[in-house]
Amino acid sequence: MSSIIHGAGAATALSTFNPVDSKKLTNLSVRSQRYIVAGSEASKKKSFGSALTVRHSQKLIPNAVATKEADTSTSTGHELLLFEALQEGLEEEMDRDANVCVMGEDVGHYGGSYKVTKGLADKFGDLRVLDTPICENAFTGMAIGAAMTGLRPVIEGMNMGFLLLAFNQISNNCGMLHYTSGGQFTIPVVIRGPGGVGRQLGAEHSQRLESYFQSIPGIQMVACSTPYNAKGLMKAAIRSENPVILFEHVLLYNLKEKIPDEDYICNLEEAEMVRPGEHITILTYSRMRYHVMQAAKTLVNKGYDPEVIDIRSLKPFDLHTIGNSVKKTHRVLIVEECMRTGGIGASLTAAINENFHDYLDAPVMCLSSQDVPTPYAGTLEEWTVVQPAQIVTAVEQLCQ
Amino acid sequence: MALRLRSSLSKSNFLNILLRHNNLGFGTASHTTRVSQNPISRFCNTMAEKLSSVGEHEDANAQVMDFPGGKVAFTPEIKFISESSKERVPCYRVLDDNGKLITNSHFVQVSEEVAVKMYSDMVTLQIMDNIFYEAQRQGRLSFYATTIGEEAINIASAAALSPQDVIFPQYREPGVLLWRGFTLQEFANQCFGNKSDNGKGRQMPVHYGSNKLNYFTVSATIATQLPNAVGAAYSLKMDKKDACAVTYFGDGGSSEGDFHAALNFAAVMEAPVLFICRNNGWAISTPTSDQFRSDGLVVKGRAYGIRSIRVDGNDALAMYSAVHTAREMAISEERPILIEALTYRVGHHSTSDDSTRYRSADEIEWWNKARNPLSRFRTWIESNGWWSDEEESDLRSRIKKEMLEALRVAEKTEKPNLENMFSDVYDVPPLNLREQERQVRQTIKSHPQDYPSDVPL
Numbered sequence: 001m002s003s004i005i006h007g008a009g010a011a012t013a014l015s016t017f018n019p020v021d022s023k024k025l026t027n028l029s030v031r032s033q034r035y036i037v038a039g040s041e042a043s044k045k046k047s048f049g050s051a052l053t054v055r056h057s058q059k060l061i062p063n064a065v066a067t068k069e070a071d072t073s074t075s076t077g078h079e080l081l082l083f084e085a086l087q088e089g090l091e092e093e094m095d096r097d098a099n100v101c102v103m104g105e106d107v108g109h110y111g112g113s114y115k116v117t118k119g120l121a122d123k124f125g126d127l128r129v130l131d132t133p134i135c136e137n138a139f140t141g142m143a144i145g146a147a148m149t150g151l152r153p154v155i156e157g158m159n160m161g162f163l164l165l166a167f168n169q170i171s172n173n174c175g176m177l178h179y180t181s182g183g184q185f186t187i188p189v190v191i192r193g194p195g196g197v198g199r200q201l202g203a204e205h206s207q208r209l210e211s212y213f214q215s216i217p218g219i220q221m222v223a224c225s226t227p228y229n230a231k232g233l234m235k236a237a238i239r240s241e242n243p244v245i246l247f248e249h250v251l252l253y254n255l256k257e258k259i260p261d262e263d264y265i266c267n268l269e270e271a272e273m274v275r276p277g278e279h280i281t282i283l284t285y286s287r288m289r290y291h292v293m294q295a296a297k298t299l300v301n302k303g304y305d306p307e308v309i310d311i312r313s314l315k316p317f318d319l320h321t322i323g324n325s326v327k328k329t330h331r332v333l334i335v336e337e338c339m340r341t342g343g344i345g346a347s348l349t350a351a352i353n354e355n356f357h358d359y360l361d362a363p364v365m366c367l368s369s370q371d372v373p374t375p376y377a378g379t380l381e382e383w384t385v386v387q388p389a390q391i392v393t394a395v396e397q398l399c400q
Numbered sequence: 401m402a403l404r405l406r407s408s409l410s411k412s413n414f415l416n417i418l419l420r421h422n423n424l425g426f427g428t429a430s431h432t433t434r435v436s437q438n439p440i441s442r443f444c445n446t447m448a449e450k451l452s453s454v455g456e457h458e459d460a461n462a463q464v465m466d467f468p469g470g471k472v473a474f475t476p477e478i479k480f481i482s483e484s485s486k487e488r489v490p491c492y493r494v495l496d497d498n499g500k501l502i503t504n505s506h507f508v509q510v511s512e513e514v515a516v517k518m519y520s521d522m523v524t525l526q527i528m529d530n531i532f533y534e535a536q537r538q539g540r541l542s543f544y545a546t547t548i549g550e551e552a553i554n555i556a557s558a559a560a561l562s563p564q565d566v567i568f569p570q571y572r573e574p575g576v577l578l579w580r581g582f583t584l585q586e587f588a589n590q591c592f593g594n595k596s597d598n599g600k601g602r603q604m605p606v607h608y609g610s611n612k613l614n615y616f617t618v619s620a621t622i623a624t625q626l627p628n629a630v631g632a633a634y635s636l637k638m639d640k641k642d643a644c645a646v647t648y649f650g651d652g653g654s655s656e657g658d659f660h661a662a663l664n665f666a667a668v669m670e671a672p673v674l675f676i677c678r679n680n681g682w683a684i685s686t687p688t689s690d691q692f693r694s695d696g697l698v699v700k701g702r703a704y705g706i707r708s709i710r711v712d713g714n715d716a717l718a719m720y721s722a723v724h725t726a727r728e729m730a731i732s733e734e735r736p737i738l739i740e741a742l743t744y745r746v747g748h749h750s751t752s753d754d755s756t757r758y759r760s761a762d763e764i765e766w767w768n769k770a771r772n773p774l775s776r777f778r779t780w781i782e783s784n785g786w787w788s789d790e791e792e793s794d795l796r797s798r799i800k801k802e803m804l805e806a807l808r809v810a811e812k813t814e815k816p817n818l819e820n821m822f823s824d825v826y827d828v829p830p831l832n833l834r835e836q837e838r839q840v841r842q843t844i845k846s847h848p849q850d851y852p853s854d855v856p857l
Contacts, residue, residue, distance in 0.1 A: 101638070127637075127638050128638070130634075130669070132665065132668075132669075133661070133665060133668055135657070135661035135664070135665070137627065137657065137658060137661065138627040138630070138658060138661030138662055138664075138665050139627070139665070141624055141626070141627025141628050141631065141658060141662070142627045142630045142631030142634065142662075142665060143631055144627075144628050144631060145616075145625075145627065145628030145629055145630065145631030145632040145633075145635070145645070146631035146632060146635040147631075148616060148628070148631075148632065149566060149632040149635040149636065150635060150639070151631075151635045151638065168621060168624060168658075169624060169627070172619060172621045172624060173619055173621070173624055173628065176619070177617060177619065178824050178825070178826075178827075179602055179824045179825050180599060180602045180603045180607070180609075180617055181598070181599060181609045181611070181616075181617035182597065182598045182599040182602060182609070182617075182824065183600070183823070183824040184598060184599075184609060184610070184611035184617065185609070185611060185616065185617060186827070217825050218825050218826065220826070240827075241827040242826045316830045316832050319831065320831075
């Protein structure tokens with residue numbers, strides 16, 4: 001894993017990440033360059049006063065969602081859904097390295113509960129796409145043992161919540177064995193699965209495990225949110241020598257996007273600049289990114305200019321990108337799906353306060369789900385998840 | 401024996417599964433001729449059979465039904481399978497209590513060289529244990545756990561394996577490492593956690609690990625190594641290696657969920673793994689009667705579809721033969737094997753335990769004397785003319801000297817330096833860990849008197 005300072009990878013980077021200038025290109029290649037150009041124009045003419053009025057002289061970026069502009073300069077990409085992007089990434093890595101295999105329940109001929117492993121068993125055979133009996137701790141343990149002997153397993157939890165049963169193996173063996181063995185054994189596993197609050201899946205199927213796993217030393221955690229970064233993160237996670245937990249979201253599997261044809265990966269430790277802005281930094285990840293962008297539409301109409309960052313890397317945090325943003329906007333709002341207590345937002349708040357206290361003009365605000373099990377009733381479930389209206393109110397409050 | 405459906409080609413595995421599904425649960429091709437392939441007519445046939453058999457006692461007895469997994473015969477008697485069989489599963493042994501070879505016994509012959517090495521290593525293990533234990537009592541070591549009484553299991557099983565077999569130990573199997581070439585100095589280095597330790601001083605004593613010797617670092621959590629071993633066996637099978645995974649655990653470890661899941665997985669995956677249980681009668685202070693109510697471990701294998709054997713764990717020759725045979729079966733037939741080695745934990749659970757508080761000193765003494773694995777094997781090798789008293793005393797004094805020297809050197813060796821606290825958490829230390837290391841160094845700099853002087857910075 002490369003250090004964060006030099007982190008930014010170009011879209012086609014494979015195992016080494018090329019250090020770039022401090023402008024910190026994101027992995028959105030051409031699209032990002034457009035943003036940077038627009039951003040820097042804006043910053044040149046920026047007034048450094050406290051007035052938060054929109055500067056109409058620059059080209060305002062009205063798009064709330066990460067661009068869908070015609071990418072005529074790149075080769076024609078192809079459009080697909082997020083779960084297909086995950087599958088494509090997985091398939092490409094399995095083609096590239098014969099040691100990559102998949103283990104989980106119903107991943108083989110059934111193709112996986114969310115179809116992420118569809119077709120892989122037919123192509124690679126039963127040995128490489130393994131259907132296991134129902135015991136999460138056992139197949140996670142099995143994957144760890146296999147990884148120690150040279151395979152690169154991708155463990156699928158049918159739902160992230162089930163991986164609570166694998167906590168022992170993940171914490172005690174996966175996270176620790178590289179360290180306690182004195183570096184003799186590596187565990188390059190990827191643990192992935194859908195989590196988050198869905199549409200009436202019930203409390204046990206709506207877990208947000210990132211908050212439980214975040215303390216475990218030795219593991220990395222990333223959360224994907226678009227087909228582009230889903231494929232990129234999947235590939236990067238498989239290639240990483242560290243154990244990586246890739247959090248997917250149940251409701252994002254059918255997102256459609258055009259992604260490049262050429263090979264690319266996303267840097268595991270990097271956050272994604274979704275929408276540059278000047279007034280406030282909004283940090284989010286996974287599904288909440290879309291609620292934030294929806295709120296951003298409203299905010300832009302009301303005259304605010306929010307900077308939206310999808311933090312993507314939940315462990316460790318990309319404090320470089322986040323820090324630069326905080327130094328620019330001086331206000332932070334965290335929007336997450338975790339519970340309030342002990343969530344990712346809680347840790348992120350602490351990290352920002354510790355590192356960027358001097359740059360803050362207002363306390364860091366964190367919008368999270370309440371500390372309740374997710375109710376089944378549709379209306380109640382909707383109220384446990386942060387909604388765009390709340391985000392708008394919070395921004396207005398912070399920007400007073 | 402059932403049809404061998406295993407093939408190294410994954411594609412034919414896939415076809416086999418398809419075939420199995422199409423044959424509606426039949427395992428062998430020979431049954432297909434008796435049943436119509438048309439599911440609808442077969443279903444009607446069954447219904448017809450049922451109706452016509454009302455009142456006909458003989459027909460009812462002869463009926464069979466297809467259920468997932470194969471055919472099941474019916475019975476009109478309400479019969480429960482007993483919770484235990486009348487007799488316990490017999491225990492395989494080759495040398496009697498006095499070390500004399502039992503007539504008509506089946507065993508795998510060992511050469512003089514191997515037998516002498518086995519015995520010497522058992523003696524070495526015993527001496528090493530005693531000296532380390534004493535060192536802990538004297539305050540030179542923080543912790544230790546002996547293997548006393550289980551030397552035969554350790555050494556004989558290791559002798560029957562090949563160096564490519566990967567070992568997943570619990571924590572009472574240092575003998576396997578010893579057999580493979582781990583030196584006394586290396587053992588001492590790990591116990592003292594000095595900078596020559598493979599593990600870079602990160603684990604407590606007896607948590608050895610050696611990549612070179614295919615011995616996976618001990619993880620203290622009970623039975624977590626069992627699923628790991630199944631995964632490793634699976635990996636070996638995928639790579640078509642002539643090797644198996646071997647994992648050890650105690651009677652107590654068999655209560656953990658991981659044990660059951662691992663056995664089940666190994667059977668389903670057809671993984672070449674040996675599950676060697678050291679049933680030594682005690683899990684700290686819990687006797688086996690409080691641990692499980694089955695006839696030990698050997699009967700549990702059948703529940704998961706695993707071939708099992710019960711062996712006298714204090715009979716080195718029987719242990720060797722059983723493991724040797726099991727290993728061949730595991731690799732050539734791609735199946736797991738469960739070996740229950742009956743033995744006794746002569747020592748305390750660890751240096752943090754005083755077992756005389758929960759068991760009689762007489763019991764310990766009896767097993768140590770009457771059932772001692774070393775003396776039994778010694779009798780046998782001496783009867784072959786391969787050993788003598790003189791060689792015994794030479795060996796013991798040499799090993800003792802070596803051990804004490806190893807201890808002395810390990811004690812004096814520097815501890816690993818501070819950066820090892822932060823390295824290997826990830827492949828490259830991330831920003832937050834580098835920051836934390838910086839903070840620790842800064843704190844040490846400002847308060848040097850509060851930090852140990854023997855940890856180099």
